[in-house]
Amino acid sequence: MPEERSDEALLARAAEGDEVAFGVLVTRYQRRVVGFLVQMVGDVELARDLTQEVFLRVWGAAASFDDRYRFTTWLFRIAHNLAIDHLRKRKLPTTPLTVVSGEGDEQTMPIPAPDKDPMGHLENHELAGALRRAIEGLRDDYRELVLLRHFALLSYQEIAELKGMPLGTVKNKLFRAHSVLREELVGYRQGRIPG
Amino acid sequence: MNVECQRVQELLAESGGRTDTLPEDAVRHLGACQECARAAEQERELARLLAVALPPEDAALTERIMEAVGRRRRAQRLLRLLPLAASVLLVLGAAVLLGGVPGSGLLAAVPGTAVAGCLGLTGGAIAWVRSVAVAAGALASVVPGWVIWGAMLLVLGGLLVGRRLLRRLEARQR
Ligand SMILES: [Zn+2]
Numbered sequence: 236m237p238e239e240r241s242d243e244a245l246l247a248r249a250a251e252g253d254e255v256a257f258g259v260l261v262t263r264y265q266r267r268v269v270g271f272l273v274q275m276v277g278d279v280e281l282a283r284d285l286t287q288e289v290f291l292r293v294w295g296a297a298a299s300f301d302d303r304y305r306f307t308t309w310l311f312r313i314a315h316n317l318a319i320d321h322l323r324k325r326k327l328p329t330t331p332l333t334v335v336s337g338e339g340d341e342q343t344m345p346i347p348a349p350d351k352d353p354m355g356h357l358e359n360h361e362l363a364g365a366l367r368r369a370i371e372g373l374r375d376d377y378r379e380l381v382l383l384r385h386f387a388l389l390s391y392q393e394i395a396e397l398k399g400m401p402l403g404t405v406k407n408k409l410f411r412a413h414s415v416l417r418e419e420l421v422g423y424r425q426g427r428i429p430g
Numbered sequence: 431m432n433v434e435c436q437r438v439q440e441l442l443a444e445s446g447g448r449t450d451t452l453p454e455d456a457v458r459h460l461g462a463c464q465e466c467a468r469a470a471e472q473e474r475e476l477a478r479l480l481a482v483a484l485p486p487e488d489a490a491l492t493e494r495i496m497e498a499v500g501r502r503r504r505a506q507r508l509l510r511l512l513p514l515a516a517s518v519l520l521v522l523g524a525a526v527l528l529g530g531v532p533g534s535g536l537l538a539a540v541p542g543t544a545v546a547g548c549l550g551l552t553g554g555a556i557a558w559v560r561s562v563a564v565a566a567g568a569l570a571s572v573v574p575g576w577v578i579w580g581a582m583l584l585v586l587g588g589l590l591v592g593r594r595l596l597r598r599l600e601a602r603q604r
Contacts, residue, residue: 252503254496254499254500254503257496257499258492258496261492261495261496262487262492265487265488265491265492265495266484266485266486266487266488267484269484269485269488269491270483270484270485273485279485283488283491286491286495287491287494287495287498290495290498290499291495291498291499291502294499294502294503295502295506359479359482362479363479363482363483366476366479366480366483367483370483385477385480385481386480386484391444406440406443406444407440409440409443409444410436410439410440410443413439413443413473413476414439416476417469417472417473417476420472420475420476420479421472
């Protein structure tokens with residue numbers, strides 16, 4: 236049976252030491268946090284390590300969660316700050332989103348099957364891959380806002396608060412970032428489809 | 431691109447290409463402007479692809495995280511016990527220094543059966559307290575006072591450092 240309790244209710248249980256409730260939160264948000272951090276730091280393994288650290292911090296500070304905020308705003312604030320700290324410390328360059336398999340081959344990151352149609356799946360797979368590369372290629376400030384909006388699912392207002400930016404700036408930057416991404420997708424389709 | 435088109439396309443970027451949440455004038459503009467209508471279509475596709483661009487579920491990572499949480503929880507419990515353990519040691523040390531609980535002291539003088547009867551303590555527990563008291567008395571007669579004072583200071587220092595470590599650990603998690 237799917238877990239229907241709200242994030243905040245689960246966090247309140249976790250604050251009392253309920254590891255099962257916390258496990259539900261981890262399962263619910265792990266993909267989004269990994270996806271967000273992979274794009275932020277450009278390294279899949281590092282993103283997995285940082286994801287673990289994010290959830291450990293959430294666990295440790297669950298009792299101090301301010302319930303005036305949404306859980307996701309808080310979760311991704313932690314993830315965002317951790318990624319920024321890490322980038323500052325390491326001055327990491329962004330690298331292609333590839334993982335190294337057991338045989339040492341590089342593979343692009345897999346994406347889930349969105350539907351049962353194999354052709355549609357293939358097309359989605361290709362387009363989503365192209366989109367991830369397009370996100371990687373964005374200016375740093377655009378990329379960060381795109382990730383906060385679409386992977387962390389924060390509202391424009393929440394992003395403005397997190398980044399300490401005027402709401403109008405967030406709107407404008409996201410509009411520009413979307414314009415670039417839309418153009419990339421159109422270009423990708425035109426380059427791929429013969430004729 | 432004119433100002434109106436930019437305004438409508440900003441709204442479309444925010445809504446993920448959905449038009450049912452747009453203000454009426456923006457919807458009217460969409461009906462009359464091909465460029466914005468195309469942008470709406472592209473925004474919908476972008477929103478759909480962004481939703482599937484996440485990495486897949488990673489059960490191994492979830493397991494790893496939960497194991498780390500379990501370890502962190504056990505470590506926190508141990509750290510929380512530190513003040514209690516230090517307090518017990520301090521009381522014991524002070525008792526030894528003041529000669530309060532040697533074998534012939536008050537506790538040892540109280541009949542085991544009476545204490546057990548009144549306080550519900552078992553004879554075994556009383557015997558254990560007695561042997562600790564005797565051992566402490568013996569220790570006090572062998573170990574110089576300054577060593578015991580030194581040990582107590584060390585315990586106090588450990589207590590303070592432990593508390594600071596615990597606070598730092600908790601602050602780091604925020
Ligand atoms: Zn227009």
